[in-house]
Amino acid sequence: MASITIRNLSKTYGDVADAPAVKDVNISVPDGTFLTLLGPSGCGKTTTLRLIAGYITPDTGEILVGERQVSSPAAVVPPEQRGMGMVFQNYAIWPHKTVFENVAFGLKLRRHSHAEIQKQVQKSLEQVGLSGYESRFPNELSGGQQQRVALARSLVVEPEILLLDEPLSNLDAKLREHMRSELKELQRRTGITFVYVTHDQAEALALSDQIVVMHRGAVQQMGSPYEVYERPANRLVADFMGLMNSFQGQVEPGANGAATMTLADGTALQVPAPAGLVDKKNAEMVVRPENITLRAAEGHSGGLQGVVTAQTFLGNLMELTVRLSFGQEIRVQSHPLTKFSVGDAVSLALNAESVSVFVQA
Ligand SMILES: Nc1ncnc2c1ncn2[C@@H]1O[C@H](COP(=O)(O)OP(=O)(O)O)[C@@H](O)[C@H]1O
């Protein structure tokens, strides 16, 4: 199997005056990991994947597979000589070929023997749960089955690395979730290094060992699903990874790696100190709705106070809107059987561990 190292990779389409599609990207993908490139549409995910695959020449930087350089501005090893498979969003399977012929294509191209092709095609159809479908045509398959054909076709050449570009985005929600766990299981079973592209943060959280969050061609953060969700490196990452409440205020350093965040109404909260904080700074504090606990208001109790102004029952949870004493409205997620309802006065406790504070320039 194989690791991938990406160093200082940049690519601008067209003119130098255009914004780069990929900007000084550094990523290391350990052998056998499931790594996901995550970010909004247009942030450079597909371009990065196509650079890794060898379809595009970088303007700067290099890509290594193991110790071997496969891409640099001077030389690009062609896609079929990289030990990689690629799965596209639109499947890219041939409508006039059977499942067998679609899957066999890569092996025929490589001039494998008839017996070898039979064996390998059967094996990869088995891996994706499509044994028995060899003679069907794509229009006789469901969307999920067509996506499996595309997967089998990329697995048949026994790649060390599989590149997948939003492979589940054309499937309905239920099937998408099902295919998610199958992909994860396939990756575990085969030990193939996966580089997966999606704009769907839930999908990235569920599938990945490592997530690389991208924005406008640049890497914002690389970390485990827990790290990018609970310890976002900046506001862009926090915002992209899930719902959040944002508070303006001032932060100053305290003892033992803690800091004090003072909000608009004078409420002071103990928070984890932002890196490099030496004196008082304007800052933004972000807290996810599930990290706020409501209690019955206790008159003078200090801390954040508010009134519930709306509630929405979402089945597995209750989402409440709370107007704070200084006018700001925030979202809170509670157990569906929460005792609070519209009009109740509440005290709010923030889970200090899951608060992020970003110092403003
Ligand atoms: N072939 C191309 N020619 C010119 N610009 C492109 C081309 N492909 C992508 N881009 C531009 O590069 C940027 C990154 O695109 P892309 O890598 O496809 O992003 P993503 O996959 O994250 O949606 C976008 O601004 C997009 O418009």
Ligand SMILES: [Mg+2]
């Ligand atoms: Mg894309």
